[in-house]
Amino acid sequence: MKKSRTTIGSLLRALLLPCIVIAVLLFFAAALNSLEAGRESEEMAQLEDVLRRSCVACYAAEGTYPSDLEYLKEHYGVHVDEEKYTVYYNLFAQNLMPDITVLENKVQK
Numbered sequence: 001m002k003k004s005r006t007t008i009g010s011l012l013r014a015l016l017l018p019c020i021v022i023a024v025l026l027f028f029a030a031a032l033n034s035l036e037a038g039r040e041s042e043e044m045a046q047l048e049d050v051l052r053r054s055c056v057a058c059y060a061a062e063g064t065y066p067s068d069l070e071y072l073k074e075h076y077g078v079h080v081d082e083e084k085y086t087v088y089y090n091l092f093a094q095n096l097m098p099d100i101t102v103l104e105n106k107v108q109k
Helices: 002-062 069-076
Strands: 085-090 099-104
Touching: 002 069, 002 085, 002 099
Parallel strands: none
Antiparallel strands: 085 099
8 A cells, every 4th residue: 555655656746847847947938038028118119219319419409300310320320220120200390309100120930
């Protein structure tokens, strides 16, 4: 009787240990995925913030908002990773803040 009880206990440990390891690895992978998604959204928000601040700096220095995104790149050192992001820059008037939208490019496989 004692032998069957230890067999069941060792069998249970042999099955339980891999299940726990797999669960921990899945939890770790989900946490890393969540961190990556948060980092990417933070990068987009920072790029949009840099673009807006550069526009305000241009308006303060020159009295008008930049006519296009290329002007910001040339004169204010703004860098946009165009493989990763698409920036929509719409200037309505020289004295009104332009509409700036940053979108992430999705790579289709």
